[in-house]
Amino acid sequence: MNVSFYDPNSDTLPEELRAAEILIPPYRGTHRGLPLIPQLPNLKMVQLPSAGVDEWIAEVPSDVVLTSARGAHARPVSEWVLSAILTQLRHWPTLVRFQDAHTWAHRRFNPDTLFGMRALIIGAGSIGNAVARRLEPFDVTTTLVAANPRPGVHAADEIPNLISGHELVVITAPINDKTFGLVDKDFLAAMDDGALLVNAGRGQIVVTDALVAELQSGRLRAALDVTDPEPLPDDHPLWDCTNAIISPHAARTVPGTNTLVHQIQADQIGAFIRGETPSNAVLATGIRT
Numbered sequence: 038m039n040v041s042f043y044d045p046n047s048d049t050l051p052e053e054l055r056a057a058e059i060l061i062p063p064y065r066g067t068h069r070g071l072p073l074i075p076q077l078p079n080l081k082m083v084q085l086p087s088a089g090v091d092e093w094i095a096e097v098p099s100d101v102v103l104t105s106a107r108g109a110h111a112r113p114v115s116e117w118v119l120s121a122i123l124t125q126l127r128h129w130p131t132l133v134r135f136q137d138a139h140t141w142a143h144r145r146f147n148p149d150t151l152f153g154m155r156a157l158i159i160g161a162g163s164i165g166n167a168v169a170r171r172l173e174p175f176d177v178t179t180t181l182v183a184a185n186p187r188p189g190v191h192a193a194d195e196i197p198n199l200i201s202g203h204e205l206v207v208i209t210a211p212i213n214d215k216t217f218g219l220v221d222k223d224f225l226a227a228m229d230d231g232a233l234l235v236n237a238g239r240g241q242i243v244v245t246d247a248l249v250a251e252l253q254s255g256r257l258r259a260a261l262d263v264t265d266p267e268p269l270p271d272d273h274p275l276w277d278c279t280n281a282i283i284s285p286h287a288a289r290t291v292p293g294t295n296t297l298v299h300q301i302q303a304d305q306i307g308a309f310i311r312g313e314t315p316s317n318a319v320l321a322t323g324i325r326t
Contacts (some may be wrong), residue, residue, distance in 0.1 A: 048072040059084060059306060064298070066304065071096050082309050083233035087296045088164065090238065090319055091212045104305045104317045108163045109297040110289045114237050114262075117288035118207055121260035125233055126151055130282055151175045157203040160210030160217070160238055161190045168207055177205070184215065200227040205235065212239035222247040225257065233258045237288050240265035245275065252278035262288040 041054050045063045050073055058079050062070035066087040074080065075094060082102040088110045090103060096325060097103045124130065127147040135142040154177050158165045161183035166295065169179040180199055186192035193215060200206065206228060210216045220234070221245040228251075229235065235244055240263040252255040253274070259281040267286060269275060275283065305315040 043073070045070070050076045055079075058082065059309075061302065061306075062086065064295075074098070074101075080083070082306070084302050084305055086283045086302065088162075089211050091239070094319060095293075102309060102315065103319045104315045105319070106298045106301045106310075107317045109301040110294065111163040111167040112297070113210070113294050114164050114288045115171050117262060117284070118168045118209075118235055118237050118260075119171045121235055121237075121262075121282060121284075122205060123151060123235065124282060125258050125260055130279070149175065153177070154204045155202060156197055156205035156207055157182070158207045159193075159207060159216075160197065160208060162209065162211075164237065165207070168209060183210075184213075195317040197223075197227065200224060203232065204229060205233050208234070208236040208238040208242055210238045211244060212241055216242050218242070218244050220244060222240060222246070222250075226252045230256055230258060231258070233260065235260045237262045239263055240267045249274050249278065252281050255280065260288055 040228070041057065043050055043054055053132045056079055057077055059082045060070060060073065060077060060080060061084045070310070071093065074083075077086075079100075080101050082104065083093065083097050084175045085103070085105050088107050090105050091123050093103060109232075123224050127310075128148050131146045132142070135145070151172075152175050154175070156172055156177050156179045158168055158179055159182045160182040165181060165183075169181060172179055180203065181190045181198065182193055182196055183190045184193050208220065210219075216238070217239070220236075222244065225247055226260055227233070234257060235249070240261075243265065247322055248257075248259060252259060257280075259278070261281060263282045263286055264275065264283065266273075270282065275281065301317070
């Protein structure tokens with residue numbers, strides 16, 4: 038196999054690269070590869086570095102295999118989820134503010150314990166399952182939900198009846214027609230008082246204005262790696278919600294993640310070359326989860 042590199046900042050491919058059969062976009066600015074598709078008449082496979090395929094699925098021809106790097110991000114993202122939960126429950130943002138003010142704030146904050154809590158995890162793919170495993174040592178009871186129900190995993194249409202009774206709601210689902218705006222005013226209203234919403238999926242799954250209203254009332258808390266809009270404008274009211282913590286879509290950004298991505302990509306491309314269906318291929322019924 039011949040491997041050639043292209044300029045990800047250019048929308049035009051040099052003539053000598055247009056015979057390529059497999060396209061591998063970079064992680065940052067992944068969508069920049071979309072204009073290259075019409076320039077690749079022999080294209081047979083697009084191998085993404087991301088777990089999500091929402092920017093590509095409508096643009097890749099049906100006769101081209103589209104595969105994700107599902108599985109590569111489970112370890113770092115699930116670690117971020119656990120750290121975000123503990124950060125909020127133990128009130129570390131408040132403690133840092135006290136530290137900045139040189140204030141010994143003994144008994145001026147109300148930390149909570151993760152032990153024995155109940156977590157609703159929406160998205161039972163590799164990341165959602167990794168989150169559930171991370172929570173096991175804390176005796177957290179987890180309720181998993183996916184588009185395709187199976188033993189131990191609830192169907193998505195059960196979500197309205199599952200929200201109440203969970204102190205933690207964790208979003209690890211992909212964005213699609215069924216998850217777009219899923220966490221709306223009614224969803225948030227159904228969450229228990231004091232519950233924590235953690236979004237490590239896509240920003241558009243949560244209706245931001247509805248979340249801001251709940252945060253401003255003080256009834257809910259949030260930990261967000263993704264937002265809508267993204268990047269979050271510097272004058273957006275979400276920044277001023279002191280009961281929310283925000284990271285800039287960086288849950289995967291730790292040493293070793295790119296190596297995991299490359300290993301998954303190599304496995305997927307290897308399967309394709311052998312004439313097999315890659316395990317992360319997008320199917321007519323959606324993504325295997």
